[in-house]
Amino acid sequence: MSYAHTEVAQIAAISSNRCIGKDNELPWHISEDLQHFKKMTTKKNDHTSDKGIQGIVIMGRKTFESMGSKPLPKRVSFIISTQLDYAKQKGLENKDNAYVVHNLDDALTQAASLAHGAHLDTIWVIGGERVFKEALMYTDRVELTHVDIEIEDGDAFYPELPSEFAVAAESEQKHDAKSNLDFKFVTYKNKSR
Structure with a gap:
C-alpha cells in the first residue's frame, strides 16, 4: 500500500497512441468501458457510511469540468485546481462529496x-x-482500457508507464457495436511495491 496504507490506483481509457482526451472530452463512447469505470471506482462494503461513500476519486479541474462539473454519485471527489476561488465558482463550498485542493x-x-x-x-x-x-x-496499480484506434488530433495523453509496472491481468478482446471499436481491459501492477 503506497500512500498512508491506502492503495493508489489509476484508471483511464487510452487509444493506441495513448490519447485520453480531445477538446476536454473522451474521444469515443463505449458503454461497457463506462460501466467498468463505475464498477472499479465504487465499492460497497460492510462499513459503507450513512453518507453512502463507496469510492474516492482524485482529478484535475479540466477532468471535473468534462464531467459536467458534478461530483460522481456515491463517490467523494477531490478536484485539484490552482484557482483559489474554484470551490466558490463551482458551488462546491461546504459539500461533503467534493473538495477542492x-x-x-x-x-x-x-x-x-x-x-x-x-x-x-x-x-x-x-x-x-x-x-x-x-x-x-x-x-500501485493502473487499470487501462486499451481502445484500438489512433486519435490524430487528441490533446491529452496518458503517460508511458515506468518499467516497474507489469501486466497482471487482461481481458479478452471486446467489441463495441455502437462505436465499432475493439478494446480490452488491462491491469498493471507496480512490481517495486
Whole structure:
C-alpha cells in the first residue's frame, strides 16, 4: 500500500497512441468501458457510511469540468485546481462529496484519511494528463482500457508507464457495436511495491 496504507490506483481509457482526451472530452463512447469505470471506482462494503461513500476519486479541474462539473454519485471527489476561488465558482463550498485542493499531495493526504475512515482500501486517480503523470510515483496499480484506434488530433495523453509496472491481468478482446471499436481491459501492477 503506497500512500498512508491506502492503495493508489489509476484508471483511464487510452487509444493506441495513448490519447485520453480531445477538446476536454473522451474521444469515443463505449458503454461497457463506462460501466467498468463505475464498477472499479465504487465499492460497497460492510462499513459503507450513512453518507453512502463507496469510492474516492482524485482529478484535475479540466477532468471535473468534462464531467459536467458534478461530483460522481456515491463517490467523494477531490478536484485539484490552482484557482483559489474554484470551490466558490463551482458551488462546491461546504459539500461533503467534493473538495477542492490545490496540489496532488493535499489531495492524496485528505483522500487517504477519508478512505481510512470509510474503510475503503483504494484511492482512484481518474485524470487528466498532468495528474496521472504526477501521481505515478505513488501508484500501485493502473487499470487501462486499451481502445484500438489512433486519435490524430487528441490533446491529452496518458503517460508511458515506468518499467516497474507489469501486466497482471487482461481481458479478452471486446467489441463495441455502437462505436465499432475493439478494446480490452488491462491491469498493471507496480512490481517495486
